[in-house]
Amino acid sequence: MARILITGGLGFIGSHVAELAVAEGHQVLVFDNLSSGHRSNVSAAVRVLEADLRDAEALDSVIGAFQPDVISHQAAQASVPKSFLNPLEDAEVNVLGTLNLLESARRHGVRRIVMASTGGAIYGEVPDGTVGHVGGPERPSTPYAVSKLAAEHYLAVYSHHHGLVGSVLRYSNVYGERQSASGEAGVVAIFSQSLLRGAPLRINGRFCSGDRGCIRDYVYVGDVARANLLALAGRLAPVFDVGTGVGTDARTLAETLLSGSGMVSQIIGTEPRQGDVQRSVLDGAPLRDALGQVTPLSEGLARTFNWYRQSQETVLS
Template sequence: MKVLVTGGAGFIGSHVVRALLAEGHEVTVLDNLFTGSLDHIPLSEVHSWVMDIRGTRARREIEFSRFDAIVHLAGQTMVDMSLKDPYYDADENLMGTVNILEAARKSGVGRIVMASTAAVYGDVAQSRLPLVEETPLLPPSFYGFTKMAVEHYLSLYYRNYGLPYVVLRFANVYGERQGDKGEGGVISIFAKRIAKGQGITIFGDGEQTRDFIYAGDVAGGILAALKTENVNTEYNLATQTETSLNQLIHLFAEVAGRDIEPEYADARKGDIRRSMLANGKAKAGLGWEPKVSLKEGLANTYEYFARK
């Protein structure tokens, strides 16, 4: 299969590229390198385009290349950035995606696999956890809102132009090669500082929770989405496990083999208090399930940053 991975030099993209190559696919990476790095991918094994998803050049290259599928990971991924600069968030996530979709429909791409997020659900009542895909979407941030809007664009592109799609709503992704930005960035921030013997800060009381999922498991979900017959719908990629930041620190202490005493600061505006996603639909529709435990994934991540 001939596959384009937008954002392929980024954190999640680098895991996806490796998984695609391991299965023998022909891979092209499109990345503007704003947060990604060509050092993250095996350049000798892929075609690499350094360009922006919003540009005319990207659209023309995609139309000319006629891919079998596109894995669309590129975009703005930070809640706080979307609140500071809503225009930038919309330009990246909405207009950038529409540019990719236009190229896809005009060149007969067989499928789009789109990275969405748990942020589309918003801060919901505890009684609704774990969140299923049918949960009403009420994002509190512009980031969550633009991702929700992109999901609607995909549905309309299918209804109007017949472009098949799969939306994957990621829980909080973490792992090797992660930067400090994005939804799962707390783990990379902690891992780097702990590896250097530095202190860490928790924003809030530490009882806020997330559903942390290892990037290798997300890559496996994306590969499953490229193959499934159950398309034109949304799936959560999650562990269906709720972990507080205080619990996360305890696991990091076990991995690092030393006590860790965090400092606490005021909670950040726009952050969701609790989050856990149901993964039953992905198990049934994609034949996928997470394989890496949080402790094992933290160990992989910590050891990666300890070597840096």
């Protein structure tokens, strides 16, 4: 059993990591500023402290008191549009906040940090017929991508010079239960809530209005949580792609969701959105090798939609 501190543990991905860690018998403490997370995302068995990564004194106090064996660093400013609107805040959270964490971990003898990063943003535009992968071209073209890549490099420095073992997980497009419908990363959540409202599903074009839309690599959050637990145990490569290797265009995503939900909705094509990467697909072999099997998109979408439907029924009851 390990003592695990999870930053951002009330958020979409972090809460799944927290719940799985508790289920596996670990002692878990969640550190979260509740900017996007919710206390209801985790069970009462999970201890939660409200604080911000940018508050170095509060962070150091928590790490000093809890004395974690390992840290799962999920907290981030993860919105690409927000990173353009306020690049300073993006860097404050993703770079300076991470440095606060690394410094405190060094001072208190934490042995390992697993950091959530982004393959989709760091690899940028991935040409047809290829996949983004560790060791391949890095094309960060947004403040968010630059800040996450900088945080990766800082972690490598602390690993090399201070003996802090670091692991980086580069996520593709993660979807699943508890994802927010706000923001460009939550397209499955947006589609699910549109279906439940009886609204049409809108597809931003890849090249023009009415085409099949941009291509993404959708990975189920349960698989992402499993990868995190393996990384916390030191069983994954230092930099690891968390993707499926399968590219799915937005229209296929919408059609698959409709088929699995039993719902009927109109699909409307709209103009391409400025700044969207047209194609983002990660190497899927590392995750398949680590997990043995990843969740098929149709199955993950069905689980996700059922969760949103049940959540709506609970609110209305």
